[in-house]
Amino acid sequence: MLASLSDNTKKQYSVSYKAWWQFCNINNINPFEGTVAKVISFLTEQFNKGASYGSLNSHRSALSLLLGNNIGSDECVKRLLKGAYKLKPSKPKYTHTWDPQLVLNHVSNWYPNRDLDLYRLTKKLVILLALCTAQRVQTLSLIKLENINISSTGIKIIITDIIKTSAPGREQPVLFLPYFVDNTNICPATVLSDYIYATKTLRNKNSDNLILTIKKPNRAATAQTISRWIKLVLSESGVDTSIFSAHSTRHASTSSASSAGVCIDTIRRTAGWTSRSHTFAKFYKLNIINEAEFAESVCLSFHSNHTCKSHIVS
Known part of the structure; x- marks a missing residue:
């Protein structure tokens, strides 16, 4: 049992x-x-x-x-x-959420990717993965190089390990990161590719996990370590981490996608909720089928906001 x-x-x-x-x-x-x-x-x-x-x-x-x-x-x-x-009715952990644009504005300044030190590149990778896939940190920690498929349209990642939502007859998560050619500063697929290139010489033959620890010997990063990195980025971006944890990226990204008009089925599928799940409506839909739709709704809104601000300044 x-x-x-x-x-x-x-x-x-x-x-x-x-x-x-x-x-x-x-x-x-x-x-x-x-x-x-x-x-x-x-x-x-x-x-x-x-x-x-x-x-x-x-x-x-x-x-x-x-x-x-x-x-x-x-x-x-x-x-x-x-x-x-x-x-004594139970209450959701959050009554509101933070705007992903705060974080995207911050990490967009960390560019070019290949000029970044490993620590900053790793933090940029994990926060973009968290926002653009709405997956739990546990899932991110289980990404394997052998399950990453790179194509001209984007990067597809298959999660084969057992995770919290795994069950007999239920499909395992398949993550998709599209390329943002017009906005490479926060392109999740580009960051992932550059991270793989930067860590190529740091990997030992027995380690197939994508995300590695910073210090040598560079081992597979645990979910706790990745959570700490995400929370650091949130704090650096101005998000109140005394209220919001690393897991709040799921609230922020799914709420942002909903506000952008992404259908509930796409949100459920991306975040790993079943079609019958009421979790999003009950706990995650807070104020503030194209497989690339979810990530685009989060990151492309940054592009339009950034462009508008540039016109105002000029």
């Missing part, structure tokens, strides 16, 4: 199991034979201690795995969760 869970889910469930073990120990209950009544008592106790609806739902999922699905689907348990939501 554990093999069916992602590493993040295992960490999340470990919190629930620790609390459940303590509850069972105090109340002299066999933790592997908890009844619905005991589970309800446990969830009520957690709620009274300050647990949110999301935390209670996580506890329910963890206990369903341990004790059987009848726990999670029980009408009394579901009713308790519904009551907890009404008493």
